[in-house]
Amino acid sequence: MSLDEVHVKSKKNAAVGAVETSDFPFLNSTNMTNFAYGFAANVVAVLLYGSNFVPVKRIETGDGMFFQWVNCAAILAVSKVGDLMLQSPKFHPFAMLSGVIWATGNIAVVPIVKAIGLGLGILIWGSSSLLMGWASSRFGWFGITAQDVSRPILNYCGAGLCLLSGLIFFFVKTDVETHPSSESTPLLIDRRVNSGVYGPTSSEFWIDLIGSKTRRLIGCLLAVVSGLLYGSSFAPILYIKSHSSCHDSVFHGASLYDLDYVYAQSSGIFLTSTVYFIIYCAAMNNRPRVYSRAILPGLLSGLMWTIATYCWFLANNYLSAVVTFPILTAGYGLVAALWGSLVFKEIRGLTNCFIFTVASCVVLTGSMLTAFSKF
Template sequence: MNLLLTILNTTTSQPPVEANTPLWIGYISVIIAVLFFGSNLVPAGKYPIGDGLSFQFFMCCGIWMTGLVIDLFVKSPQFFPLVLIGGILWTTGNILSLLVIRINGLGMSMLLWCTTNMLIGWASGHFGWFGLIPENVEKPILNYMGVTIACVSGIVFLAIRTVKQEIDITANIEEQQPILHSSPPIVTTTSNDAPIEIVTTIDSPPINIYLRIVGCILATIAGIFFGLVFIPSTYIQDHPYDQYQTASKNGLHYVFAMYSGIFFSSMFYYIVYIAYKGNRPYIHVQSIFPAIISGIMWGIAQAGFLVANSVLSQAISFPLVTIGPGTIAILWSIFYFKEISGRRNYLIISGGTLLRLISAVLIILSKPIPR
């Protein structure tokens, strides 16, 4: 916590258009993002979530409260409505992810949306898509190699299997399962926004191949939405002179606007959901507080991600932040949830983690070029 306050104090003390923030702040922000993204659903891991819509709404309440605290801490800088779009995109992708998980399972779904998320976020910054200024690195070949290895590492982790979970088969089974055991064949990949990667294997009826294709398409769309979340805030930071004269280089100045977009879009979707359910939504009271805590942790992680993007550039931060949480989640799965064991799994984890370490080293060595 002291480290987080140090970063907040360092960033908030800078002038609005400061451009040369020390790189160590960016890398510390990456570490904070990785730790909290990899752990944010642990508080809710053993509680039932129903169909997930109520859980997501209360989680978004926690996210918005975190954004409010950060906004007060940075003395309420200018609110840019454009950044709301980033929050709306995240919420829409998260709603899609709940549907996709029930079609294709968590493992394949997250492999698709997290890989797409990383590639969209990395490429939009590196190549200057959507009106952004291209973010160059000193050694592009190392950056490309790191991103490629990061994609491969996600595929390696798909081979992990856990001890089969015993689940009561009832008419309302999918409304009673905990959040970390709510889908058939689950395997681990990476995530930035989102669900913790816990692994399990549960027998399920076969799903029509066409429905699986639809699920893959929706997972890819969700990944695109996740990858576009930072485009509005980065666009504003890239155009401080011609369009946004008061734009700040401090990523924390865009937190509240983004989190407001998340909260209000989540509220809209939740109202639609309640109407669809005839005012009888699935709400498990015991999961409300854990959902809020999860949202607070996610909010801290996303704030770190925003700072990392501002300091290091998306070409560096996106691959690092999207590959890290999976390793943290696996550690939770081994030592807390006791779901991963066995020599085979440990060898796979060791190999996948080694690939991710190599990827991270290559990306760091590619070195961002300050703008």
């Protein structure tokens, strides 16, 4: 073989190697490192979001207004610590709108849980949140830049499976009431157990005055609305980032690092919850239902939510929201369902367990497809 033939063969081999590498970009070490960091951060966020309400599973929260205010106060305090650790990046008041939207959706959480249970409630609002958040990121709604993925088919299939899992979970029947003779405990204790001990009697709660079918319907509708608000709550932050490169925009030069906006979002959350609580106190003639036992669990719940948000924003930095959002919303619903089924025995019966297992497999498959669609 001549020297020229050797050079030609080497060039051909190099070209073949280049084609193989381009066909499998996820084999790149940088991509794999980013994927590992992003996926790990997303897993932590899923676990904390899914366990967010576990601290209050045995605590009476009443109509939820006082609990939300305490919860949001903890969110602001923890985010301030994070802001100082990040050396106080520029504060964008427009990012507070993200907190306003989130707090508006969160105000219905306690009525939802009391109407249909934590597991079903999170799974329903997680599904609607998934649809809104994924679609807005993928197609560029609300003036944000549409995010592309390397394998769109995998992304669509993954998001579709995550949504399908939420619909399957809807058919899982859960026991959200506590009976004196029962050994199981729901994620939020039934009001009738503690009536008259730490707050108003159960007859004073509007959710208890309606029939079971109507209560379930209202709970499901509230969960869908809350999910849509959750899914769109991060649009203002994405809007700021999308316009940071526009020279004629007021957000020109804004940070592209998601964690820089957590404090602004948390400020909006606390401000909005405070306004709602003031309106609530006025509507109750300055006799709000305050439950002292809900303070420490509420603070712990806020701590978990804020850490989960930092982890999720960190995951967005490595994988982008179009990948992390379907994994997150489907994942934390699964975690909440696991708490209810394995720990608190809310899911009983062979049929329910079978449906739950099938839905779990679907959500795990959809999450993995969505994650790998980036590479």
